[in-house]
Amino acid sequence: MSSISRPLAGPSLTFRLTDHLGELRQEEAYSRSGRAGRTLAKSGRLRVVLLALADGMEIGTHQADSPMTLQVLEGGLRYRDAGGEYELRQGDLLFFGPGQAEDIRAMAASALLLTISAVDDDFRPEERGNTNS
Structure with a gap:
Protein backbone atom coordinates (compact mmCIF):
# COMPACT_ATOMS: atom_id res chain seq x y z
CA MET A 1 0.00 0.00 0.00
CA SER A 2 1.31 3.42 -0.93
CA SER A 3 1.54 6.17 1.65
CA ILE A 4 1.39 9.38 -0.32
CA SER A 5 2.66 12.33 1.67
CA ARG A 6 2.25 14.92 -1.08
CA PRO A 7 -0.86 16.65 -2.38
CA LEU A 8 -2.48 15.20 -5.51
CA ALA A 9 -4.87 18.10 -6.03
CA GLY A 10 -4.99 21.80 -5.30
CA PRO A 11 -5.35 25.18 -6.98
CA SER A 12 -1.73 25.03 -8.18
CA LEU A 13 0.86 22.25 -8.05
CA THR A 14 4.44 22.36 -9.33
CA PHE A 15 6.58 19.29 -10.03
CA ARG A 16 10.32 18.90 -10.50
CA LEU A 17 10.08 16.02 -12.95
CA THR A 18 13.81 15.22 -12.89
CA ASP A 19 13.64 14.73 -9.12
CA HIS A 20 10.59 12.47 -9.39
CA LEU A 21 12.23 10.46 -12.18
CA GLY A 22 15.35 9.94 -10.11
CA GLU A 23 13.21 8.64 -7.25
CA LEU A 24 11.20 6.36 -9.56
CA ARG A 25 14.36 4.83 -10.99
CA GLN A 26 15.53 4.01 -7.45
CA GLU A 27 12.30 2.19 -6.52
CA GLU A 28 12.20 -1.57 -6.11
CA ALA A 29 9.48 -1.83 -8.76
CA TYR A 30 11.78 -0.25 -11.36
CA SER A 31 14.68 -2.53 -10.40
CA ARG A 32 12.44 -5.60 -10.48
CA SER A 33 10.27 -4.97 -13.54
CA GLY A 34 11.87 -2.13 -15.49
CA ARG A 35 8.96 0.21 -14.97
CA ALA A 36 7.61 2.48 -12.26
CA GLY A 37 4.98 5.19 -12.17
CA ARG A 38 3.75 7.95 -9.93
CA THR A 39 0.47 9.84 -10.01
CA LEU A 40 1.41 13.49 -9.79
CA ALA A 41 -2.06 15.01 -9.83
CA LYS A 42 -5.65 13.89 -9.88
CA SER A 43 -8.82 15.88 -9.87
CA GLY A 44 -12.19 14.62 -11.00
CA ARG A 45 -11.68 12.88 -14.33
CA LEU A 46 -8.10 14.14 -14.80
CA ARG A 47 -4.98 12.11 -13.95
CA VAL A 48 -1.35 13.09 -14.60
CA VAL A 49 1.09 10.19 -14.25
CA LEU A 50 4.88 10.15 -14.59
CA LEU A 51 6.30 6.86 -15.90
CA ALA A 52 9.88 5.57 -16.02
CA LEU A 53 10.69 2.67 -18.35
CA ALA A 54 13.98 0.80 -18.71
CA ASP A 55 15.52 0.28 -22.14
CA GLY A 56 13.68 -2.50 -23.98
CA MET A 57 10.83 -2.63 -21.47
CA GLU A 58 7.76 -4.06 -23.17
CA ILE A 59 4.40 -2.82 -22.00
CA GLY A 60 2.58 -5.01 -24.50
CA THR A 61 -0.98 -4.11 -25.50
CA HIS A 62 -2.80 -1.20 -23.90
CA GLN A 63 -6.55 -0.73 -24.20
CA ALA A 64 -7.71 2.84 -23.63
CA ASP A 65 -11.33 3.49 -22.72
CA SER A 66 -10.87 7.23 -22.65
CA PRO A 67 -8.74 9.81 -24.44
CA MET A 68 -5.24 10.49 -23.19
CA THR A 69 -1.98 12.14 -24.11
CA LEU A 70 1.46 10.64 -23.82
CA GLN A 71 4.46 12.98 -23.86
CA VAL A 72 7.96 11.54 -24.23
CA LEU A 73 10.26 13.44 -21.86
CA GLU A 74 13.31 11.17 -22.38
CA GLY A 75 14.10 8.22 -24.63
CA GLY A 76 11.48 6.88 -26.99
CA LEU A 77 8.75 4.32 -27.65
CA ARG A 78 7.70 2.11 -30.51
CA TYR A 79 4.11 0.93 -30.86
CA ARG A 80 1.51 -0.03 -33.42
CA ASP A 81 -2.22 0.41 -33.75
CA ALA A 82 -4.80 -0.10 -36.47
CA GLY A 83 -3.18 2.69 -38.51
CA GLY A 84 0.35 1.27 -38.62
CA GLU A 85 3.65 1.27 -36.73
CA TYR A 86 5.00 4.39 -35.05
CA GLU A 87 7.94 5.72 -33.08
CA LEU A 88 7.75 8.47 -30.50
CA ARG A 89 10.93 10.29 -29.52
CA GLN A 90 11.88 12.82 -26.88
CA GLY A 91 9.70 15.90 -27.28
CA ASP A 92 6.87 14.05 -29.09
CA LEU A 93 3.29 14.16 -27.85
CA LEU A 94 0.72 11.53 -28.78
CA PHE A 95 -3.03 12.07 -28.48
CA PHE A 96 -4.64 8.68 -28.13
CA GLY A 97 -8.42 8.37 -28.35
CA ALA A 106 10.76 1.46 -24.83
CA MET A 107 13.54 2.05 -27.38
CA ALA A 108 15.83 3.43 -24.63
CA ALA A 109 15.54 4.29 -20.96
CA SER A 110 12.45 6.48 -21.16
CA ALA A 111 10.41 8.95 -19.17
CA LEU A 112 6.77 9.58 -20.10
CA LEU A 113 4.10 11.97 -18.91
CA LEU A 114 0.65 10.42 -19.26
CA THR A 115 -2.48 12.55 -18.98
CA ILE A 116 -5.81 10.74 -18.78
CA SER A 117 -8.95 12.82 -19.15
CA ALA A 118 -11.57 10.30 -18.03
CA VAL A 119 -11.76 7.00 -16.24
CA ASP A 120 -13.91 3.95 -16.87
CA ASP A 121 -17.11 4.82 -18.73
CA ASP A 122 -17.04 8.58 -18.01
CA PHE A 123 -16.15 9.22 -21.65
CA ARG A 124 -19.06 7.20 -23.04
CA PRO A 125 -22.31 8.76 -21.83
CA GLU A 126 -24.32 6.65 -24.29
CA GLU A 127 -23.37 3.56 -22.26
CA ARG A 128 -24.71 4.90 -18.96
CA GLY A 129 -28.10 3.36 -19.44
CA ASN A 130 -29.91 6.38 -20.87
CA THR A 131 -33.57 5.66 -21.48
CA ASN A 132 -35.83 7.36 -23.94
CA SER A 133 -38.97 8.90 -22.41
Whole structure:
Protein backbone atom coordinates (compact mmCIF):
# COMPACT_ATOMS: atom_id res chain seq x y z
CA MET A 1 0.00 0.00 0.00
CA SER A 2 1.31 3.42 -0.93
CA SER A 3 1.54 6.17 1.65
CA ILE A 4 1.39 9.38 -0.32
CA SER A 5 2.66 12.33 1.67
CA ARG A 6 2.25 14.92 -1.08
CA PRO A 7 -0.86 16.65 -2.38
CA LEU A 8 -2.48 15.20 -5.51
CA ALA A 9 -4.87 18.10 -6.03
CA GLY A 10 -4.99 21.80 -5.30
CA PRO A 11 -5.35 25.18 -6.98
CA SER A 12 -1.73 25.03 -8.18
CA LEU A 13 0.86 22.25 -8.05
CA THR A 14 4.44 22.36 -9.33
CA PHE A 15 6.58 19.29 -10.03
CA ARG A 16 10.32 18.90 -10.50
CA LEU A 17 10.08 16.02 -12.95
CA THR A 18 13.81 15.22 -12.89
CA ASP A 19 13.64 14.73 -9.12
CA HIS A 20 10.59 12.47 -9.39
CA LEU A 21 12.23 10.46 -12.18
CA GLY A 22 15.35 9.94 -10.11
CA GLU A 23 13.21 8.64 -7.25
CA LEU A 24 11.20 6.36 -9.56
CA ARG A 25 14.36 4.83 -10.99
CA GLN A 26 15.53 4.01 -7.45
CA GLU A 27 12.30 2.19 -6.52
CA GLU A 28 12.20 -1.57 -6.11
CA ALA A 29 9.48 -1.83 -8.76
CA TYR A 30 11.78 -0.25 -11.36
CA SER A 31 14.68 -2.53 -10.40
CA ARG A 32 12.44 -5.60 -10.48
CA SER A 33 10.27 -4.97 -13.54
CA GLY A 34 11.87 -2.13 -15.49
CA ARG A 35 8.96 0.21 -14.97
CA ALA A 36 7.61 2.48 -12.26
CA GLY A 37 4.98 5.19 -12.17
CA ARG A 38 3.75 7.95 -9.93
CA THR A 39 0.47 9.84 -10.01
CA LEU A 40 1.41 13.49 -9.79
CA ALA A 41 -2.06 15.01 -9.83
CA LYS A 42 -5.65 13.89 -9.88
CA SER A 43 -8.82 15.88 -9.87
CA GLY A 44 -12.19 14.62 -11.00
CA ARG A 45 -11.68 12.88 -14.33
CA LEU A 46 -8.10 14.14 -14.80
CA ARG A 47 -4.98 12.11 -13.95
CA VAL A 48 -1.35 13.09 -14.60
CA VAL A 49 1.09 10.19 -14.25
CA LEU A 50 4.88 10.15 -14.59
CA LEU A 51 6.30 6.86 -15.90
CA ALA A 52 9.88 5.57 -16.02
CA LEU A 53 10.69 2.67 -18.35
CA ALA A 54 13.98 0.80 -18.71
CA ASP A 55 15.52 0.28 -22.14
CA GLY A 56 13.68 -2.50 -23.98
CA MET A 57 10.83 -2.63 -21.47
CA GLU A 58 7.76 -4.06 -23.17
CA ILE A 59 4.40 -2.82 -22.00
CA GLY A 60 2.58 -5.01 -24.50
CA THR A 61 -0.98 -4.11 -25.50
CA HIS A 62 -2.80 -1.20 -23.90
CA GLN A 63 -6.55 -0.73 -24.20
CA ALA A 64 -7.71 2.84 -23.63
CA ASP A 65 -11.33 3.49 -22.72
CA SER A 66 -10.87 7.23 -22.65
CA PRO A 67 -8.74 9.81 -24.44
CA MET A 68 -5.24 10.49 -23.19
CA THR A 69 -1.98 12.14 -24.11
CA LEU A 70 1.46 10.64 -23.82
CA GLN A 71 4.46 12.98 -23.86
CA VAL A 72 7.96 11.54 -24.23
CA LEU A 73 10.26 13.44 -21.86
CA GLU A 74 13.31 11.17 -22.38
CA GLY A 75 14.10 8.22 -24.63
CA GLY A 76 11.48 6.88 -26.99
CA LEU A 77 8.75 4.32 -27.65
CA ARG A 78 7.70 2.11 -30.51
CA TYR A 79 4.11 0.93 -30.86
CA ARG A 80 1.51 -0.03 -33.42
CA ASP A 81 -2.22 0.41 -33.75
CA ALA A 82 -4.80 -0.10 -36.47
CA GLY A 83 -3.18 2.69 -38.51
CA GLY A 84 0.35 1.27 -38.62
CA GLU A 85 3.65 1.27 -36.73
CA TYR A 86 5.00 4.39 -35.05
CA GLU A 87 7.94 5.72 -33.08
CA LEU A 88 7.75 8.47 -30.50
CA ARG A 89 10.93 10.29 -29.52
CA GLN A 90 11.88 12.82 -26.88
CA GLY A 91 9.70 15.90 -27.28
CA ASP A 92 6.87 14.05 -29.09
CA LEU A 93 3.29 14.16 -27.85
CA LEU A 94 0.72 11.53 -28.78
CA PHE A 95 -3.03 12.07 -28.48
CA PHE A 96 -4.64 8.68 -28.13
CA GLY A 97 -8.42 8.37 -28.35
CA PRO A 98 -10.31 5.32 -27.14
CA GLY A 99 -8.78 2.27 -28.77
CA GLN A 100 -5.86 -0.07 -28.56
CA ALA A 101 -2.09 0.25 -28.97
CA GLU A 102 -0.06 -2.94 -29.38
CA ASP A 103 3.55 -4.00 -28.94
CA ILE A 104 4.49 -0.92 -26.90
CA ARG A 105 8.24 -1.03 -26.20
CA ALA A 106 10.76 1.46 -24.83
CA MET A 107 13.54 2.05 -27.38
CA ALA A 108 15.83 3.43 -24.63
CA ALA A 109 15.54 4.29 -20.96
CA SER A 110 12.45 6.48 -21.16
CA ALA A 111 10.41 8.95 -19.17
CA LEU A 112 6.77 9.58 -20.10
CA LEU A 113 4.10 11.97 -18.91
CA LEU A 114 0.65 10.42 -19.26
CA THR A 115 -2.48 12.55 -18.98
CA ILE A 116 -5.81 10.74 -18.78
CA SER A 117 -8.95 12.82 -19.15
CA ALA A 118 -11.57 10.30 -18.03
CA VAL A 119 -11.76 7.00 -16.24
CA ASP A 120 -13.91 3.95 -16.87
CA ASP A 121 -17.11 4.82 -18.73
CA ASP A 122 -17.04 8.58 -18.01
CA PHE A 123 -16.15 9.22 -21.65
CA ARG A 124 -19.06 7.20 -23.04
CA PRO A 125 -22.31 8.76 -21.83
CA GLU A 126 -24.32 6.65 -24.29
CA GLU A 127 -23.37 3.56 -22.26
CA ARG A 128 -24.71 4.90 -18.96
CA GLY A 129 -28.10 3.36 -19.44
CA ASN A 130 -29.91 6.38 -20.87
CA THR A 131 -33.57 5.66 -21.48
CA ASN A 132 -35.83 7.36 -23.94
CA SER A 133 -38.97 8.90 -22.41
